[in-house]
Each structure stands twice: as structure tokens, then as C-alpha cells.
Amino acid sequence: MRPIQMVDLKGQYAKIKGEVDQAILDVLETTAFINGKQVTDFSRNLSVYLGIDNVIPCANGTDALQIALMGLGLEPGDEVITPSFTFIATTEVVALLRLKPVFADVDPKTFCMDPASLEKQITNKTRAVVPVHLYGQSAPMKEIMDLADKYGLKVVEDNAQAIGSDYTYPDGKKYKTGTIGTVGTTSFFPSKNLGAYGDGGALFTRDNLLAENFRMIANHGQKKRYYHEIIGCNSRLDSIQAAILNIKLPLLDEYISKRRIAADFYDHAFAGHPKIRTPYRASYTRHVFHQYTLILEGADRNKLNEYLAAKNVPSMIYYPVPAHRQNMFASFQSGMQQLEVTDWLTERVISLPMHTELDTEQLGFICNSVLEFLN
Numbered sequence: 001m002r003p004i005q006m007v008d009l010k011g012q013y014a015k016i017k018g019e020v021d022q023a024i025l026d027v028l029e030t031t032a033f034i035n036g037k038q039v040t041d042f043s044r045n046l047s048v049y050l051g052i053d054n055v056i057p058c059a060n061g062t063d064a065l066q067i068a069l070m071g072l073g074l075e076p077g078d079e080v081i082t083p084s085f086t087f088i089a090t091t092e093v094v095a096l097l098r099l100k101p102v103f104a105d106v107d108p109k110t111f112c113m114d115p116a117s118l119e120k121q122i123t124n125k126t127r128a129v130v131p132v133h134l135y136g137q138s139a140p141m142k143e144i145m146d147l148a149d150k151y152g153l154k155v156v157e158d159n160a161q162a163i164g165s166d167y168t169y170p171d172g173k174k175y176k177t178g179t180i181g182t183v184g185t186t187s188f189f190p191s192k193n194l195g196a197y198g199d200g201g202a203l204f205t206r207d208n209l210l211a212e213n214f215r216m217i218a219n220h221g222q223k224k225r226y227y228h229e230i231i232g233c234n235s236r237l238d239s240i241q242a243a244i245l246n247i248k249l250p251l252l253d254e255y256i257s258k259r260r261i262a263a264d265f266y267d268h269a270f271a272g273h274p275k276i277r278t279p280y281r282a283s284y285t286r287h288v289f290h291q292y293t294l295i296l297e298g299a300d301r302n303k304l305n306e307y308l309a310a311k312n313v314p315s316m317i318y319y320p321v322p323a324h325r326q327n328m329f330a331s332f333q334s335g336m337q338q339l340e341v342t343d344w345l346t347e348r349v350i351s352l353p354m355h356t357e358l359d360t361e362q363l364g365f366i367c368n369s370v371l372e373f374l375n
């Protein structure tokens with residue numbers, strides 16, 4: 001059996017090595033390392049794939065979130081509601097911009113923002129909400145958009161884990177995740193579903209004026225070189241990363257199917273087990289399984305993690321400390337917030353290997369190892 005990895009980037013690269021190496025060499029030949037043709041091409045390709053006019057590339061997914069919040073015209077002290085059960089970047093940028101992070105609880109089934117908890121956190125200072133499509137499954141966008149309309153909030157969709165997923169409204173209208181809110185953001189960190197071979201990120205919006213604003217912010221607040229209209233930053237996707245992404249974007253749907261096949265295998269092996277809750281699949285979306293995350297009940301997930309490690313099966317806890325309990329937010333007294341589901345999940349989730357290169361022998365070994373431990 002091939003060694004099992006949490007994410008197998010090497011196996012995936014081996015299949016596209018010829019094209020990728022050539023594309024990198026092409027960039028080296030032109031020496032247009034920054035703002036090369038590959039970057040413009042990729043922005044256009046991604047905009048076609050997502051069905052949205054404006055794609056603004058940037059340096060990473062955290063910058064994408066930061067630029068989104070900078071471009072929305074918020075004032076210091078304005079409240080921004082995010083889940084606490086997420087990667088820290090979602091909420092870190094809120095505090096970095098001197099906005100106030102406020103946390104909503106999540107739904108124990110989808111792991112995504114619970115609209116009822118969101119509504120409870122809304123005050124007259126709330127200006128924006130950042131739903132996260134966690135682990136590759138869309139947040140309940142209709143309910144979130146309805147609340148945003150009702151209270152006049154901007155919506156920033158953190159789509160770093162769910163690019164390629166979609167959301168279907170009850171009337172049947174279907175959109176790619178990240179294209180529903182005021183602005184969507186994503187990350188091309190190597191292990192993401194659409195990963196570069198370094199850092200990268202992007203923002204998407206249907207609003208042309210906002211798009212222009214985001215573009216300026218990502219480029220030192222200038223439209224015309226050396227004429228700086230607003231405070232910005234320096235956040236670029238480089239040409240080599242864009243060249244690689246141009247090769248991988250047409251493969252994204254195939255990559256997603258491979259992840260879903262692995263998820264089906266796990267689901268089948270664990271079905272009905274009294275100590276395992278397999279990932280819930282909401283009917284309004286197609287889960288793209290950035291992570292395959294179980295809830296363990298009546299078993300110690302840290303012991304399972306050690307047991308698997310001894311058999312060379314990696315597993316991970318995403319995330320061991322929720323945002324509202326991180327020391328960085330101590331001054332907001334966020335740890336005092338009652339987020340029962342978030343705290344409950346944080347103690348019970350465990351993620352198994354999930355990537356495009358898992359074969360049935362490996363999947364079988366992983367499942368048997370998990371079941372051996374629990375039985």
C-alpha cells in the first residue's frame with residue numbers, strides 16, 4: 001500500500017507534471033513574474049467558471065478577506081459577525097482592521113453559521129456578516145441573505161474551503177458558492193481544493209464599483225500608477241501561481257468528484273456506527289469535501305488520533321480551539337460568549353485523510369483502523 005497522507009500533493013502533481021513544468025518555464029522565459037498574462041487569463045477563466053463578472057486576484061485568502069472588509073467602507077468599532085468555528089483568518093482580519101468581531105454559533109449538522117444565532121448577535125452596530133462554507137459545504141445562504149436584507153448588512157462569503165461548490169435556492173436558482181453575497185473570497189493555499197504551489201487568493205463580486213475598489217486596495221490604492229486615491233495594501237497573485245492555477249482549474253470538478261468518491265467510501269464504511277456521526281449533506285448544496293470530518297460520540301478522539309498515527313494513518317483536529325477562546329481575542333471578552341454548539345463540536349470533531357489521490361486500498365485501511373479502535 002502507498003503511504004497514506006492527509007493531503008497528497010505529490011501524487012496529484014505527478015499527473016500534471018509535464019504541463020505544470022512547461023507553464024512555469026514559460027513564465028521564466030518571459031520574466032513577467034508579476035501581473036503576467038497568466039494572471040489576467042486566470043482571472044478570466046475563474047470568472048467564467050464561477051459565473052461572475054469580477055474576479056480580483058490577490059496574494060492569499062487572508063488578504064482576500066482583509067481587502068473585502070477594507071472595501072466595504074466600514075468604520076472602526078463596527079461589528080462584524082463571523083462563526084467562531086472556523087480557521088482563524090476569517091475573524092482575525094476583522095480585529096486587525098479595528099472592527100469588532102462578534103461570533104455566531106454554528107449548526108451542529110452542517111458546521112456552518114446558524115442563522116438563528118446570527119440574528120441574535122445583530123445589534124445596531126452590526127454592518128457585515130462573514131459566513132464560512134466550512135469543510136466544503138455551503139452555509140445556508142438563503143436564510144443568511146434574508147437576514148442581511150432585513151438588517152442592511154454586507155455579506156462576505158469565506159469560500160476558501162468550498163470553491164466549486166454551489167448553493168440552490170428553494171426556487172431552484174443555483175449559484176456557485178462565493179457568488180451570492182456582496183463579495184466572496186477564496187484561497188489557493190496548496191492544500192485547498194484548488195491549490196497553487198505557493199500562496200494565492202481571490203475576491204469575486206457582481207458589483208462593478210466594489211470590484212474597482214477592491215482592485216485599487218490590492219494595488220496600493222491606485223488606479224493610475226503613483227497616484228494613490230485611498231489607503232490600500234500590496235497583494236498580488238504572482239504569474240507562476242496563476243500559470244499553475246490555469247492548469248488546475250479545468251481539473252477542479254474532477255478533483256471534487258474524487259473527493260466525493262472518497263467521502264462516499266467513508267460514509268458507507270461508518271454508516272450506522274453508534275459512535276460515529278458522518279458528515280451531514282445538506283440538500284441545498286453539493287459538498288466538495290475540503291475535509292472529511294467526523295463527530296465522535298462516546299469515544300476519545302485524541303486516543304483515536306494516536307491510535308491511527310501508530311498505524312501511519314494521519315488525522316487532524318480542525319480546529320482545536322475556536323476563535324472565541326483564542327488569547328488574541330481576550331480583550332473582546334469573547335471567551336465569555338455562549339457558543340454551545342461550537343464548544344461541543346470543538347471537543348468531538350476529527351478529520352480523516354481527504355484528497356484526490358486516495359485509492360480503495362488506502363481508504364479500506366483507514367476505515368478498518370478507525371473501526372478497530374472503536375469496536
Ligand SMILES: *Cc1c(COP(=O)(O)O)cnc(C)c1O
Nearest residue numbers: 060061062087089090160187189
Ligand atoms: C485557508 C483559509 C483561509 C485563509 O487562506 P490563506 O490563503 O491561508 O491566507 C481563510 N478562511 C478559511 C476558512 C480557510 O480555510
